[in-house]
Amino acid sequence: MNENLLHLTDVSKSFGEVNAIEHVSLDIKDRSVIGLVGGNGAGKTTLLRMMAGIYKPTTGRVYLKDGQNVDQMRSLLGVVPESTGLYSKLTAWENIRFHSRIHGIEDSVAWSRTIRFAELLDMQDSLHRYTEGFSRGMKQKTALLRALAHGPSILLLDEPTAGLDVTSARIVRKLVQRLKEEGGTVIYSTHHLAEAEQVCDRIIIVHNGTIRADGKPEELLQLTNTHSLEEAYVSLTSEVARPRQEDSIKTSKFALLWRRLFTRRHTYEVNEDE
Amino acid sequence: MSRIRFTQMRVVAKKEIIEFIRDWRTIVALILVPLLLFPLLFIAFPLVMQSEAQELQELDVDVLVQSDYIDSQILFGLNESNMSITIESLPSGLESLSQPLNDSSLLRSYQYDAILRLQQTNDTWIYSVLYLSTSEQSTEARNRVLEVLNNWETNETIQRIEAGGLDADSTLNPLRWDGTIADADVATKGEQAGLLLSLFIPFVLALWTASAAVQPAIDMTVGERERGTLEALLSLPLSRSELLMGKWLAVVTITGVGVALQVAGLLFGIAFLAEDLVNVPSISIGSVLLLTLAVGLYGTMIVALYLSLAMRSKSVKEAGTVLTPITLAMIVPILLTQFINLDDVESFWFAIPFVNVLLALRELLLDRIILEHVLIWISVSVFVSALTIRYAAKQFSREDIVTSRS
Incomplete structure (x- = not known):
């Protein structure tokens, strides 16, 4: 029987007038790979950031199995943001070691775990290289090693295969499968349905800040009475997607007025002959 | 501000310093330039003066x-x-x-x-x-x-x-001086040097502290956000206060090393290259300790202010646009303090933030420890330092620091 690890209870998140997440309730069980699937601006990253304790919910609560707030128990989490967040002037191992030290892990323990996963990711020869010259794939692998080095209970991956070549994306997916086999819990955000279908045993479809469906792939097909996950996704997210919440960055009235003072609207006559 | 664990603060500061010093340009800007600036000036200045005087003679x-x-x-x-x-x-x-x-x-x-x-x-x-x-x-x-x-x-x-x-x-x-004018001055050579340097060292310390802190403060805040490394950092078991204090410690260390090297270069220049012009100032241990405290408080205020303003900025460019004029504006209190007569200085000057520390530096270089002044400038500076750190903590606690919002 799988045990509940993380709970989101009626969680909403607003940024000014923008409601990024509205009334989301979720239970994350251990030993599972959960896919957060949705388009750009759906609210996947905001949801992951709330799970990681970076954002606090405007209403509702995010808490762990023993009732503790997630930002008090961050050692249980391993996070790989979309940007990977590596320091270019540090080597791969120094990046990993920095995070492990913050987690309070001995360097030797972190090294042992890193070496074990580095072999899976074919990264063992690159651990002492500066990440400055790394390809996107190598950066993603390093970020994964960094997130795993302290032995987290839950791994949060934000678009882990975005921008990766086919081989690197496959290696990442294989690692996620391996973690699942070893009893780990992975929350995996992606906008690729096929990938979610391949890796995840539970798919949560997020659209315009709300959860449209939550279940195993076959349950989603049943729910929407469709034959493929793509059809199911389209039927669940039929209305127009809103813009990304980052696009609605607050700008002061004075700054806007000032900007308009130096903006000319160019219009040109339409040449009918063209 | 939440509880601060020194270990977390130290790990963050160490990482920031390592990252910073791995850029060779940083070493040149923050170590070699301050260390060599004054010795080179002391060598070059007399040479240029001599050569110019000779050129004028030969015109x-x-x-x-x-x-x-x-x-x-x-x-x-x-x-x-x-x-x-x-x-x-x-x-x-x-x-x-x-x-x-x-x-x-x-x-x-x-x-x-x-x-x-x-x-x-x-x-x-x-x-x-x-x-x-x-x-x-x-x-x-x-x-x-x-x-x-x-x-x-x-x-x-x-x-x-x-x-x-x-x-x-x-x-x-019909009226003439007996002996030499210098013999009649009861101030020692070291005290005379203190007077001369009390007009100069506060200027160097204040300006260098203010300008040296700009780049690391921007790099470690809005720079980190622009490079996309802040999100991973914020997901760690590290409070925002620990993050702030770690970064503050790193900037203060980097700036402090630069300032210390510059003062070392200046004293070396005075002792070995310009011994005919000026002596090394003679000041008591108490004054030296208070000088260190004054510089420390000044650095605390400046670095906390810079970190908070940089963190508020939407981009590295915007942070530069905000911090550069502030650094230049620091010249105003620096120049103001040069014209204040220390013999009958009113105590209220020691209650004005930034001005008070600069005046304190001048007094201490003259080896004058006036208890009333010391109490006022320490109290005011500690209070203002606490306020600037609190403001910085508030900026670091903003949720939107992970995105480019302001």
Whole structure:
């Protein structure tokens, strides 16, 4: 029987007038790979950031199995943001070691775990290289090693295969499968349905800040009475997607007025002959 | 502010410092430049001064002498000095000899470097030297002419006194200093050096602290956000206060090393390269400790303020636009404190943030520990430091620091 690890209870998140997440309730069980699937601006990253304790919910609560707030128990989490967040002037191992030290892990323990996963990711020869010259794939692998080095209970991956070549994306997916086999819990955000279908045993479809469906792939097909996950996704997210919440960055009235003072609207006559 | 664990703070600071010093340009900017700046200045300054003085001595200057009659001794003096002399009559229609009339064009066109106008009226002579003050060559020509005239005047005065049957020396100097002026000053060489440096060191310390903190403060806040490394950092078991204090410690360390090296370079320059000009200031251990505290409080305020403003900024460019004018504005209190007379300074000056620390530096370099002043500047600076750290903590606690919002 799988045990509940993380709970989101009626969680909403607003940024000014923008409601990024509205009334989301979720239970994350251990030993599972959960896919957060949705388009750009759906609210996947905001949801992951709330799970990681970076954002606090405007209403509702995010808490762990023993009732503790997630930002008090961050050692249980391993996070790989979309940007990977590596320091270019540090080597791969120094990046990993920095995070492990913050987690309070001995360097030797972190090294042992890193070496074990580095072999899976074919990264063992690159651990002492500066990440400055790394390809996107190598950066993603390093970020994964960094997130795993302290032995987290839950791994949060934000678009882990975005921008990766086919081989690197496959290696990442294989690692996620391996973690699942070893009893780990992975929350995996992606906008690729096929990938979610391949890796995840539970798919949560997020659209315009709300959860449209939550279940195993076959349950989603049943729910929407469709034959493929793509059809199911389209039927669940039929209305127009809103813009990304980052696009609605607050700008002061004075700054806007000032900007308009130096903006000319160019219009040109339409040449009918063209 | 939440509880701060020193271990977390240290790990963050160590990472920031390692990352910072791995850029060789940083080492040049923050270690080599401050360390070598003053020794190089002390070597280069006398050399340049000496060479410029020599160049001036060797200049050929053209002087036009306008006079209807020139005393033979004056003429002799002018010809003996290193000047090319042309003589012509005084122009007509002059209300005074200093009125240039059309002769200004002779100076502006560099045909002549100076014009000496000389006229005898009974027993006295009147004169003026026309010159172009914006030209060094013209000023040099004027100085040489004045030197000749002064020498002639001295000789003429002595001759006239002696012709009247008086002793020239006692007539000209009925009151005279006995011994040397320097011997009469009870201030030691070290104290005199302290006075000189109290006008200079606060300027260097304040300006360098303010300018050296800008780049690391921007790099470690909005720079980190722009590079996309902040999100991973914020997901760690690290409170925002620990993150702030870790970064604060790193910036203070980097800036502190730069300032310490600059002071070391300055003292080395004074001790070994400019020993003829100024001595190493002699101050007590108490003053040294209070000096360190004053610089520490000043650095705390500046770095916390910079970190918070940089974190508020939407981009590295915006942070630079905000912090650069603030750094330049720091020159105002720095200059203001140079003109305050420390002998009867009012206590309220020590209650003005930033100004108080700079004044304290001046007092302490003179080895003056005035308890009332010390208590005021420490209390005010600690209070303002706490306020700036609190403001920085507030900025670091904002949720939107992970995105480019402001």
